[in-house]
Amino acid sequence: DVKVTQSSRYLVKRTGEKVFLECVQDMDHENMFWYRQDPGLGLRLIYFSYDVKMKEKGDIPEGYSVSREKKERFSLILESASTNQTSMYLCASSTSRVLNTEAFFGQGTRLTVV
Amino acid sequence: AQKITQTQPGMFVQEKEAVTLDCTYDTSDQSYGLFWYKQPSSGEMIFLIYQGSYDEQNATEGRYSLNFQKARKSANLVISASQLGDSAMYFCAMREDSSASKIIFGSGTRLSIRP
Numbered sequence: 001d002v003k004v005t006q007s008s009r010y011l012v013k014r015t016g017e018k019v020f021l022e023c024v025q026d027m028d029h030e031n032m033f034w035y036r037q038d039p040g041l042g043l044r045l046i047y048f049s050y051d052v053k054m055k056e057k058g059d060i061p062e063g064y065s066v067s068r069e070k071k072e073r074f075s076l077i078l079e080s081a082s083t084n085q086t087s088m089y090l091c092a093s094s095t096s097r098v099l100n101t102e103a104f105f106g107q108g109t110r111l112t113v114v
Numbered sequence: 115a116q117k118i119t120q121t122q123p124g125m126f127v128q129e130k131e132a133v134t135l136d137c138t139y140d141t142s143d144q145s146y147g148l149f150w151y152k153q154p155s156s157g158e159m160i161f162l163i164y165q166g167s168y169d170e171q172n173a174t175e176g177r178y179s180l181n182f183q184k185a186r187k188s189a190n191l192v193i194s195a196s197q198l199g200d201s202a203m204y205f206c207a208m209r210e211d212s213s214a215s216k217i218i219f220g221s222g223t224r225l226s227i228r229p
Contacts, residue, residue, distance in 0.1 A: 042120070043205060043219035056216070092159075100164050105158070
């Protein structure tokens, strides 16, 4: 059974803290994604990676960075957490170069910044 | 730039009726793929159906079908004979061939099925 695993289901952090959200996939997928989900805004792409050490900005990269040192792991970093980064964060992975394959999602991390 | 628009924030439908969820998209690519996902209250993202831009037939998967109108750039999801378990958020998504890694989503439609 294919799996994308996010390290935490719920997180509470303080303003200004550095926050790491971890995501691991076991499908040998080339592509990995980080989205944030907010009511009325749907899923917005923060960053994605199409290979180890390769990354591209999505639509809302400000205040975030990412790291992909190994193919199976993609980390989202909030350098200095702010209250407007309180949200649901979803990690996903997919194979590359084949249009008709869907992305597989983790269970999500609900982050609250206080 | 690629863009997905879902204009129905919420819908109420009577059980056993058919329902259409709207999705329009914008792309300059000739080759692209369109996806629909379901997100129940548990939060998991469930893939429902896929339509390729070159597919001549509308995609179908059980009670789900995709009404694909390429000239209008619309890819509406049709759910036949709705069930209480269909109550969920539904997201339309797109992947362009020129940027095969990137998948973007719409804002979603919350579907509620009335018994």
